[in-house]
Amino acid sequence: MxxxxxxxxxxxxxxxxxxxxxxxxxxxxxxxxxxxxxxxxxxxxxxxxxxxxxxxxxxxxxxxxxxxxxxxxxxxxxxxxxxxxxxxxESILDTNPFAQVSSPKLEKKLPDFFYEEELDVLFKSVDTSTPAGQRNKALLEVMYATGIRVSECANIKLTDIDFSSSVILVSGKGKKERYVPFGHYAHEALHTYINNGRKELIKDKVHPYLFVNQKGTPLTTRGIHYIFNQLIEKAGTNKRIHPHMIRHSFATHLLNNGADLRTVQELLGHSSVSATQVYTHVTKDHLKKIYKAHHPRA
Known part of the structure; x- marks a missing residue:
């Protein structure tokens, strides 16, 4: 052996x-x-x-x-x-001693997400009069429109965007690719950023990546985290947040508004529906709050 x-x-x-x-x-x-x-x-x-x-x-x-x-x-x-x-x-061993060992049951932690009104405040707080502001608005709009991961967002290239069909080709975990649609808010923000802000930020640099930093080089996942911290500070919200909350919000809002679980699974790029099911708990909590707030005998 x-x-x-x-x-x-x-x-x-x-x-x-x-x-x-x-x-x-x-x-x-x-x-x-x-x-x-x-x-x-x-x-x-x-x-x-x-x-x-x-x-x-x-x-x-x-x-x-x-x-x-x-x-x-x-x-x-x-x-x-x-x-x-x-x-x-590989026929190197003939037994698996860990096959019968049960992993500990995990405590189900519900994902943090923004309510639609909170997101509205965040979007409105972005100053789009500067190149960086145009990038930040496009970044927010794309992440909320698509529900993509921060790493997936950092890897988007200009050629991945199809404006005629309003879809983005996203490269996910395990190099799996999927097409994700985006709406007119993201369409407008991207158009402004690509034709104005990005050109000013990128200067003489040449690379295919969509989102760039102040030096014109590709924006990293760490850079996206930093931008979010700045945006939250400016918006004046007390909520302790992270960029992944935009992804959680995307899934929660879709389900709250009637989207089916399989579609949300596909949009998120989850390999199994069980990973998406956690958001149904969030929507149930949301329904309970509405019920208790509005039902006369709740």
Whole structure:
């Protein structure tokens, strides 16, 4: 049997080449599995084939004792379980000691989102008389119109936008592409920004990316976070927010206004409908608030 470090390298290559996982996801898998290797060393377990179901349960207990969050424990167990599944698939091992180990149940945390009135205040606070302001307005409009992730937004190229059909080609997780429509507010904001603000910001730079910073270079995810912090400060809202809240708001508002779950799943780029279902809890809460506020015998 090959050395475990060699097997880990081969597993990482499998995630890169066959599964098309992002570098961030791959790094998480690698770290989780290396943490498990440290546990093996502590328990004086030499080979991966020597790990038993009892060892797997001890590892789970140890993670709890080290006060990891339930979400982190679930991810770590899942990473090692997936590693063993790969070893089974490659006929390197014939058992998966983590197959019978249950991950801890996660506390369901409802996603934060903006109410439509709050978003309206945010949109109106943007000063579009400057190139940066035109970019910020386009950034806000595109993210709310499409519900795309911050990383997806940073990667949009000019050639990804089809103004005639009002759709954007988005490159999502695992390099999966999808077309997402946008409305006339985003259309107008993009048109103004591309023809005016972007030209002034980009100056003599040449690159295909839609959103640029003050130096004319492509806007990063960190840059988008910074812009949001500035916009919130200017809008004077007390809400502690992050750009992902725009995505949450997009999904919540669609469902509140009658969109079906499968359509919202496709627009968000979720691989399964279960990831989208969390927003139905938000809409239920919204309905309960309306009911209690307006029903005479609530």
């Amino acid at each position: 090959k050395d475990r470090s060699v097997l880990l390298t081969e597993f990482i290559e499998y995630l890169q080449l066959e599964k098309n996982f992002s570098q961030h996801t791959i790094e998480s898998y690698k770290k989780d599995i290396l943490d498990f290797f440290m546990f093996m060393d502590e328990q004086i377990i030499v080979k991966l084939s020597d790990v038993t179901i009892q060892d797997a349960r001890i590892y789970l207990t140890k993670l709890f004792e080290n006060h990891y969050a339930r979400k982190s424990i679930s991810r770590k167990i899942s990473s090692v379980r997936t590693f063993y599944k790969y070893l089974l698939r």
